[in-house]
Amino acid sequence: MNTHLGTPVSADAGTRQGGAWETVIGLEIHAQLATRSKIFSGAATAYGAPPNTQACLVDLGYPGVLPVLNAEAVRMAVRFGLAIGAQIARQSVFARKNYFYPDLPKGYQISQYELPIVAGGTLEIVLEDGSRKRIGVTRAHLEEDAGKSLHEGLAGLTGIDLNRAGTPLLEIVSEPQMRSAREAVAYMKKVHTLVRYLEICDGNMQEGSFRCDANVSVRPAGSEKLGTRTEIKNVNSFRYVEKAIQYEVARQIELIESGGKVIQETRLFDPDRGETRSMRSKEEANDYRYFPDPDLLPLELEAAYIEAVRAELPELPDAKAARFSAQYGLSDYDAGVLTASRELADYYEAVTRAVPGQSKLAANWVMGELAAALHKDGLEIGAGKLPAERLAGLLARIADGTISGKIAKEVFEVMWASGTSADDVIASKGLQQITDTGAIERAIEDVMAHHPAQLAEFRAGKDKLFGFFVGQVMKATQGKANPAQLNALLKKKLPG
Amino acid sequence: MALTRAQVEGIAHLARLELDPAEVPQYERSLSRIVDFIGELERANTAGVAPMAHPLPGLAQRLRADEVTERDEHDLYQRNAPAVASGLYLVPKVIE
Numbered sequence: 001m002n003t004h005l006g007t008p009v010s011a012d013a014g015t016r017q018g019g020a021w022e023t024v025i026g027l028e029i030h031a032q033l034a035t036r037s038k039i040f041s042g043a044a045t046a047y048g049a050p051p052n053t054q055a056c057l058v059d060l061g062y063p064g065v066l067p068v069l070n071a072e073a074v075r076m077a078v079r080f081g082l083a084i085g086a087q088i089a090r091q092s093v094f095a096r097k098n099y100f101y102p103d104l105p106k107g108y109q110i111s112q113y114e115l116p117i118v119a120g121g122t123l124e125i126v127l128e129d130g131s132r133k134r135i136g137v138t139r140a141h142l143e144e145d146a147g148k149s150l151h152e153g154l155a156g157l158t159g160i161d162l163n164r165a166g167t168p169l170l171e172i173v174s175e176p177q178m179r180s181a182r183e184a185v186a187y188m189k190k191v192h193t194l195v196r197y198l199e200i201c202d203g204n205m206q207e208g209s210f211r212c213d214a215n216v217s218v219r220p221a222g223s224e225k226l227g228t229r230t231e232i233k234n235v236n237s238f239r240y241v242e243k244a245i246q247y248e249v250a251r252q253i254e255l256i257e258s259g260g261k262v263i264q265e266t267r268l269f270d271p272d273r274g275e276t277r278s279m280r281s282k283e284e285a286n287d288y289r290y291f292p293d294p295d296l297l298p299l300e301l302e303a304a305y306i307e308a309v310r311a312e313l314p315e316l317p318d319a320k321a322a323r324f325s326a327q328y329g330l331s332d333y334d335a336g337v338l339t340a341s342r343e344l345a346d347y348y349e350a351v352t353r354a355v356p357g358q359s360k361l362a363a364n365w366v367m368g369e370l371a372a373a374l375h376k377d378g379l380e381i382g383a384g385k386l387p388a389e390r391l392a393g394l395l396a397r398i399a400d401g402t403i404s405g406k407i408a409k410e411v412f413e414v415m416w417a418s419g420t421s422a423d424d425v426i427a428s429k430g431l432q433q434i435t436d437t438g439a440i441e442r443a444i445e446d447v448m449a450h451h452p453a454q455l456a457e458f459r460a461g462k463d464k465l466f467g468f469f470v471g472q473v474m475k476a477t478q479g480k481a482n483p484a485q486l487n488a489l490l491k492k493k494l495p496g
Numbered sequence: 497m498a499l500t501r502a503q504v505e506g507i508a509h510l511a512r513l514e515l516d517p518a519e520v521p522q523y524e525r526s527l528s529r530i531v532d533f534i535g536e537l538e539r540a541n542t543a544g545v546a547p548m549a550h551p552l553p554g555l556a557q558r559l560r561a562d563e564v565t566e567r568d569e570h571d572l573y574q575r576n577a578p579a580v581a582s583g584l585y586l587v588p589k590v591i592e
Contacts, residue, residue: 042565
């Protein structure tokens with residue numbers, strides 16, 4: 001942290017003669033709402049259908065059709081607004097945003113402009129040093145998505161697939177309050193977690209269900225005036241958002257320091273090259289001539305309706321994390337990881353309910369071995385590969401001393417591969433921990449007899465050979481000797 | 497309020513209309529008259545008048561249930577398209 005001019009400066013800001021640069025970032029996140037049908041028509045929204053099989057006359061902009069608003073899209077937008085403590089507009093208005101592009105058949109996108117459905121909320125992010133920062137959400141509005149343009153294999157032509165045209169989007173616009181690429185990613189992840197908790201968006205970034213535009217500018221630290229911003233369009237991964245912003249910040253600083261000026265424009269991030277490049281000058285293109293859509297009446301929401309939606313809100317991520325810390329004695333970090341998705345949180349709670357008093361052990365296993373195995377196989381927790389009760393069965397055997405933590409990892413691998421229970425694996429492989437003092441003593445005596453030289457050295461004062469004897473006995477017992485008992489017995493027997 | 501030649505050309509570009517340069521002065525005059533006509537509203541006292549988003553007072557947007565009611569009829573709809581291939585509408589190449 002550079003606090004040179006009294007203003008905190010992000011780690012990825014550069015330097016300047018006599019001062020540092022401050023980065024200013026605002027994000028516009030587009031979350032596709034998980035409705036079955038489109039926002040203004042009864043066409044399906046399912047991903048991956050053959051081209052244009054889910055584009056009806058309304059989506060195609062045929063003459064004489066009228067849009068009719070989807071009640072579920074409205075309910076989802078209200079859910080989001082309430083979850084971030086925003087104002088839900090009792091009256092909001094749909095507007096036409098006019099521009100020409102082949103994947104926009106009507107020549108305008110139906111959006112909301114002056115009177116959006118959601119205004120003025122906040123989200124809290126956790127910074128790397130553990131401190132918290134509130135990020136303002138200026139507004140969230142309902143709008144329709146455009147179609148897709150395909151350029152490959154069409155011999156100098158562009159193919160248009162309008163299946164996505166009319167899919168409901170919630171555009172979530174932040175205040176320009178993020179000061180580094182990391183903060184922007186933390187905010188984006190927070191929104192991603194929230195929309196999935198609320199079950200209003202599947203969050204699938206590969207399929208474009210959750211994507212973001214980043215507005216980036218730099219200014220001398222301490223300056224109140226915003227620098228000229230560029231907009232990086234359509235970034236659909238957390239890693240790319242971070243890289244794109246870092247590149248753009250460095251580019252702008254270098255440009256200004258070498259005497260140039262940042263031009264307000266739209267830029268695209270090229271993941272292969274790790275750089276942004278100019279797309280079009282926004283000053284020229286950005287004349288959308290918004291006006292209220294005469295085909296749609298103002299959307300009016302009753303207070304009772306808003307309260308009914310509020311009553312249906314689930315436990316939200318921040319509240320769940322706070323409860324996990326208090327109820328299960330977890331660190332803020334662990335509670336944050338375990339509540340990153342509702343599925344993961346539910347899984348953890350199911351495990352810890354099944355092995356009471358072992359909430360920390362359960363947290364370590366869910367975040368450690370289980371997360372690693374899921375990652376390795378490219379699976380989600382919801383895939384049900386290892387039911388919570390089965391992992392709990394393994395943890396119960398660690399808790400009651402049947403197996404050590406080390407053996408448990410072996411058992412886990414077999415359980416993961418074979419789908420059997422911990423008890424079956426332990427029994428069939430004879431992995432029960434040896435807790436019989438006599439058996440451990442016999443193993444120790446055997447090892448001592450086989451390593452007279454090391455024993456003599458130990459007794460002559462070479463203390464660190466203690467570990468050697470632990471290792472030898474563990475080897476002789478295939479790792480099954482109870483570690484605490486083994487230690488105690490070695491301490492008694494080795495000195496002679 | 498008189499529109500400039502550049503403004504008229506800008507409006508034509510946004511509407512994707514091709515204007516014969518010889519016609520531009522005529523549009524400057526006629527569009528300026530339209531803007532002046534609308535501009536009379538500037539003289540009305542609108543203090544305390546809420547902006548109106550729709551000329552149907554007292555009516556609000558009706559909502560529809562989230563149900564799929566449309567079938568795939570792309571063969572029929574695409575009969576109007578000048579060029580299609582593999583279900584895609586074909587247009588001159590657009591790349592940014």
